[in-house]
Amino acid sequence: MNPNEHKTVNRRMALLIALSTVVIALYVLRLVFLQLINDEYFRAQATSTTDYKFTVTAARGDIVDAAGRRIASTTTGYNVVLSKLLMGEKDLNETLQQVVEILKANGESWNDTLLISEPDAAGQYHFTNDPESESDQNTLASTKEALGLQQYATAQDVMGKLVEDYELGDWPLYWQRVLGGLHYQMQQEDYSNLNNFTLAEGVSDATVATIKEHSLELPGVEIVQTSARSYEMGTVLPHVLGRVGKITAEKWKVIDENGQVTYPLREKGYNMNDVIGISGLESVYEDQLRGKDGVKTITRDADGVIVDTRLTTLPQPGYTVQLTVDSLFQQAVDQALANNIDWINERYNKDSAKAAAGAVVVLNVKDGSVAAASNYPNFDQNLYAAQYGEYSKDPGLPLFNRALQGLYTPGSTFKPAVAVAALDTGLVNQHSTVYCNGVYNYYKDYHPRCTRHGHSGNIDLFTAIKWSCNIYFYDVGRRLGSDVYNAYAYKLGMGVKTGVEVGEALGRMTTKNDPNYIESLDVQAAIGQGNTVVTPVQLATYAATLANKGVRYRTHFVKAILDTNTGEVISRTAPEVMDIIEDHDGLFDQVEKGMVGVSDTVAGLMDYPYTIACKTGTPQRSETFLVGNTRKHYTNTMMVAYGPVEDPQIAIGIVIEYGGGGARAGNLVADIFDAYFALQNGTLTLPQTEAESGDPAAQPQVPVASAPAAVPAQEMESEVDASPEGSVPQPEDTAQEDASSPQPEG
Numbered sequence: 004m005n006p007n008e009h010k011t012v013n014r015r016m017a018l019l020i021a022l023s024t025v026v027i028a029l030y031v032l033r034l035v036f037l038q039l040i041n042d043e044y045f046r047a048q049a050t051s052t053t054d055y056k057f058t059v060t061a062a063r064g065d066i067v068d069a070a071g072r073r074i075a076s077t078t079t080g081y082n083v084v085l086s087k088l089l090m091g092e093k094d095l096n097e098t099l100q101q102v103v104e105i106l107k108a109n110g111e112s113w114n115d116t117l118l119i120s121e122p123d124a125a126g127q128y129h130f131t132n133d134p135e136s137e138s139d140q141n142t143l144a145s146t147k148e149a150l151g152l153q154q155y156a157t158a159q160d161v162m163g164k165l166v167e168d169y170e171l172g173d174w175p176l177y178w179q180r181v182l183g184g185l186h187y188q189m190q191q192e193d194y195s196n197l198n199n200f201t202l203a204e205g206v207s208d209a210t211v212a213t214i215k216e217h218s219l220e221l222p223g224v225e226i227v228q229t230s231a232r233s234y235e236m237g238t239v240l241p242h243v244l245g246r247v248g249k250i251t252a253e254k255w256k257v258i259d260e261n262g263q264v265t266y267p268l269r270e271k272g273y274n275m276n277d278v279i280g281i282s283g284l285e286s287v288y289e290d291q292l293r294g295k296d297g298v299k300t301i302t303r304d305a306d307g308v309i310v311d312t313r314l315t316t317l318p319q320p321g322y323t324v325q326l327t328v329d330s331l332f333q334q335a336v337d338q339a340l341a342n343n344i345d346w347i348n349e350r351y352n353k354d355s356a357k358a359a360a361g362a363v364v365v366l367n368v369k370d371g372s373v374a375a376a377s378n379y380p381n382f383d384q385n386l387y388a389a390q391y392g393e394y395s396k397d398p399g400l401p402l403f404n405r406a407l408q409g410l411y412t413p414g415s416t417f418k419p420a421v422a423v424a425a426l427d428t429g430l431v432n433q434h435s436t437v438y439c440n441g442v443y444n445y446y447k448d449y450h451p452r453c454t455r456h457g458h459s460g461n462i463d464l465f466t467a468i469k470w471s472c473n474i475y476f477y478d479v480g481r482r483l484g485s486d487v488y489n490a491y492a493y494k495l496g497m498g499v500k501t502g503v504e505v506g507e508a509l510g511r512m513t514t515k516n517d518p519n520y521i522e523s524l525d526v527q528a529a530i531g532q533g534n535t536v537v538t539p540v541q542l543a544t545y546a547a548t549l550a551n552k553g554v555r556y557r558t559h560f561v562k563a564i565l566d567t568n569t570g571e572v573i574s575r576t577a578p579e580v581m582d583i584i585e586d587h588d589g590l591f592d593q594v595e596k597g598m599v600g601v602s603d604t605v606a607g608l609m610d611y612p613y614t615i616a617c618k619t620g621t622p623q624r625s626e627t628f629l630v631g632n633t634r635k636h637y638t639n640t641m642m643v644a645y646g647p648v649e650d651p652q653i654a655i656g657i658v659i660e661y662g663g664g665g666a667r668a669g670n671l672v673a674d675i676f677d678a679y680f681a682l683q684n685g686t687l688t689l690p691q692t693e694a695e696s697g698d699p700a701a702q703p704q705v706p707v708a709s710a711p712a713a714v715p716a717q718e719m720e721s722e723v724d725a726s727p728e729g730s731v732p733q734p735e736d737t738a739q740e741d742a743s744s745p746q747p748e749g
């Protein structure tokens with residue numbers, strides 16, 4: 004080859020090499036490219052992702068009144084929650100510090116139950132337990148145990164251990180306490196990838212906004228929506244509605260007698276921090292009110308990257324529980340009871356013990372549904388947490404549900420039950436008489452009395468009920484025997500469960516099995532004394548059964564269960580007949596005639612535009628007071644009533660502790676009927692509150708019981724039911740004492 008040729012070859016070679024290089028390079032690049040893509044692809048395909056599921060709490064169902072007005076509903080709140088899963092590499096202590104600074108700036112508290120103070124000026128810590136609180140003692144003991152310390156460990160020792168365990172030595176003292184407390188709490192609550200930690204509950208909008216603003220620097224700090232009970236009408240039936248609260252340790256972990264441990268609520272799908280109905284209707288209707296929680300699923304790959312977050316199950320709100328009670332009527336009855344107690348105190352109880360407590364139950368006669376159930380004093384659900392201390396120490400026992408659980412001697416209100424028994428068994432008819440000269444002389448050494456108010460001589464059933472003749476009922480009661488008239492009392496609704504959905508006391512009759520039983524106790528029990536005690540809801544049920552001529556319905560508060568979203572009725576409470584006394588020969592009319600006769604003697608009812616049947620009672624309390632040199636017993640005001648007699652609509656049971664004569668409730672009965680008719684006409688409006696009216700003396704639209712110009716002679720102290728000089732021994736636990744303290748269900 005000539006040099007030129009050589010050059011050309013060289014040039015061609017170089018070109019070829021260059022070309023090849025480019026091609027190879029392209030291939031390599033492509034290979035690398037393919038390799039990388041495939042690798043990415045396969046990695047995504049091959050690595051397993053993990054789903055983490057978190058509960059999304061369903062909104063609790065509402066409790067509404069008969070007209071659909073909300074009494075209790077659910078408000079949305081916000082919690083600050085730590086998610087370990089979402090937190091990644093970010094330093095936990097720094098995150099905690101940052102969030103606590105935000106909470107502090109907005110005046111919020113955080114989840115810290117450690118009973119240790121902030122360090123004082125000398126850098127010393129102190130225990131903050133209430134020395135009188137047993138639960139604080141237990142908490143402190145378990146804290147020391149959890150940290151592996153001896154029980155004699157000081158606050159200093161506890162903090163020292165926390166600082167060591169959580170490596171907080173480099174932090175200032177203040178932050179050692181804050182972070183130590185939080186770490187301890189997180190440990191107690193088992194904070195993990197699967198278990199988020201609630202750092203703060205019910206935080207303000209300002210806190211929510213600030214945390215959301217800083218969300219990029221605060222990975223794993225989440226704002227979680229929660230629902231909490233709130234009360235539109237906090238004083239409407241608080242005892243019946245009951246409360247919601249955190250699940251207690253005892254309910255969460257149940258240990259049976261064999262030492263077997265179960266978690267019944269966990270099995271029903273609850274979480275340890277869930278809120279649950281703990282008393283009243285909230286507890287009884289927990290399954291309906293609760294709803295179905297939803298599920299949020301967070302999907303994470305093997306490198307810890309969150310690849311998906313979604314709501315995999317939508318939460319379903321709980322059902323709405325609708326009551327038979329109209330909240331306007333309930334509030335009118337509450338107000339009428341309070342007014343009546345004020346009136347009794349102003350007019351009668353100037354020097355002696357004040358009437359300070361009472362209860363009223365009003366039933367719809369046609370189906371046994373509750374129209375109102377009032378307790379005085381009452382409490383406000385919205386103030387319960389803040390004022391629990393005051394409420395629980397109040398001698399008037401505002402937290403006690405007198406209407407359903409107060410046990411009271413019925414006194415003469417019991418007499419119509421004995422009259423039903425005497426007529427139905429044929430022992431007497433309307434013409435039969437008993438001679439009353441004021442003293443019952445059947446027994447040799449026991450001579451109970453009658454006041455002979457408005458009556459004397461041969462007394463028939465009508466007169467005996469109208470004027471509450473003791474002698475008539477002593478004699479009829481003795482001849483019937485307590486076994487017989489008690490059987491009627493039970494059928495009428497006394498001394499038995501009325502069937503209400505929430506806890507009621509059983510009460511009791513005086514029986515031959517009572518340890519203090521002697522024959523003469525039968526005559527005392529026939530006028531509603533002896534060992535007999537009943538509840539206000541039993542008195543109302545009894546009055547409703549008399550009004551229904553012997554048909555007793557199940558007493559109930561719940562009208563229906565509704566779908567919260569659609570309002571559709573899921574179930575409706577049908578009237579349920581519990582017992583029947585056959586009405587023959589007009590026996591209930593005979594009794595009613597006597598009870599209408601009573602109304603003719605009672606202020607407030609004698610001139611009432613509708614005809615009301617009623618029976619008063621004035622049972623003695625065990626406490627006495629001196630009038631001159633005579634020691635007298637305090638008495639309770641008792642009343643059963645129903646009306647209008649032509650077509651009975653409502654039945655009423657009333658108790659006023661230390662109220663005196665039963666007839667003093669006449670104006671209260673009239674007020675309740677006024678409110679009832681106003682409700683029917685659509686003219687009943689809410690009583691103005693003090694705050695709204697600006698006038699503490701402002702009265703509601705329901706006519707206030709006013710003292711008549713002249714009190715009829717028959718509305719007198721002397722209508723006391725029992726004769727104190729009887730020789731009947733009284734057992735300590737029942738006798739004429741009524742419940743001034745809560746009684747367990749019997």
Ligand SMILES: [Zn+2]
Nearest residue numbers: 439453472473
């Ligand atoms: Zn008499």
